[in-house]
């Protein structure tokens with residue numbers, strides 16, 4: 001099997017068609033579940049020149065999705081659209097089966113509920129053409145726990161994005177116990193062809209990599225709010241005016257290597273290693289009781305200072321693009337399906 005060959009197709013009515021193409025040859029993707037993340041994926045794939053078919057069972061799903069794509073399009077234009085990319089290449093399907101019938105890749109972004117994911121991935125597996133890889137956006141369920149209802153679980157992978165998927169490059173890719181490793185390789189190669197930065201994991205790790213790191217920070221933030229040690233504004237400022245500025249250009253490891261001066265990480269560890277034993281962190285999750293819930297929600301309302309969610313999304317998109325541009329990380333406009341296609 002080559003590095004990026006699709007997993008082996010299995011028999012069955014929906015599995016009778018041709019296997020998935022090479023990752024770079026994909027033209028048609030299906031997005032199932034079209035909320036914050038599914039809609040963000042739709043916007044990303046459209047901007048990269050793919051034909052996208054979406055399905056979501058909510059009554060208001062289509063107008064909501066089109067609003068999200070319209071709101072994201074100016075930012076995507078600044079990033080650089082692939083040749084031929086157009087929001088008009090979005091089709092909203094009436095059924096799940098219709099959405100995936102012609103798909104060469106499927107991205108599932110339904111609510112984070114294990115039973116729902118199991119059932120949905122089973123249905124997607126039954127309806128999606130043979131050999132086509134199906135990825136879940138789950139924030140933390142191991143694929144092993146989600147692939148239980150699928151007849152051909154070998155093609156099911158986790159493709160965990162970051163919000164919004166049309167701006168934040170990272171995707172974490174990992175399979176489950178019954179996933180064919182070729183599907184993991186194929187998915188990673190596909191996401192790269194689609195302009196994403198990919199971490200491919202060779203085993204299931206709770207919370208993947210980035211969410212595990214984020215959760216540690218988030219848990220400590222909640223403890224500090226619950227105990228009155230910091231306000232929501234303090235928490236946000238501590239990152240945006242502090243480590244967050246460095247983390248956009250260098251990760252926590254190299255950042256701390258510089259804390260060791262000319263001695264680098266070795267001196268940093270000799271100097272500050274002992275303080276790891278100091279009780280700075282509280283490790284266990286705090287009780288998310290009503291008081292903490294209300295304090296965090298009210299704190300965010302206060303921090304928004306009259307800005308609506310739409311205002312904040314526009315502000316975030318503008319500033320993330322500035323950071324990507326300033327650090328030379330704007331994705332190539334040519335990546336994706338659109339290369340060689342006619343510009344519209």
Ligand SMILES: NC(=O)C1=CN([C@@H]2O[C@H](COP(=O)(O)OP(=O)(O)OC[C@H]3O[C@@H](n4cnc5c(N)ncnc54)[C@H](O)[C@@H]3O)[C@@H](O)[C@H]2O)C=CC1
Nearest residue numbers: 033034035036037038058109110111112137138139161163
């Ligand atoms: N919100 C975030 O920051 C991130 C979320 N994720 C993951 O993405 C997935 C989706 O999360 P969000 O977009 O935030 O949720 P959301 O609530 O914004 O959207 C979920 C969508 O799924 C639809 N839906 C409900 N039942 C469905 C079904 N049976 N089949 C297909 N669609 C169905 C809903 O109508 C809704 O539009 C979750 O697995 C979540 O963990 C991943 C990264 C970041």
Ligand SMILES: C[N+](C)(C)CC(=O)CC(=O)[O-]
Nearest residue numbers: 138139161162163211214
């Ligand atoms: C809040 N969250 C756990 C759903 C966040 C993610 O999964 C990734 C992100 O966008 O930070």
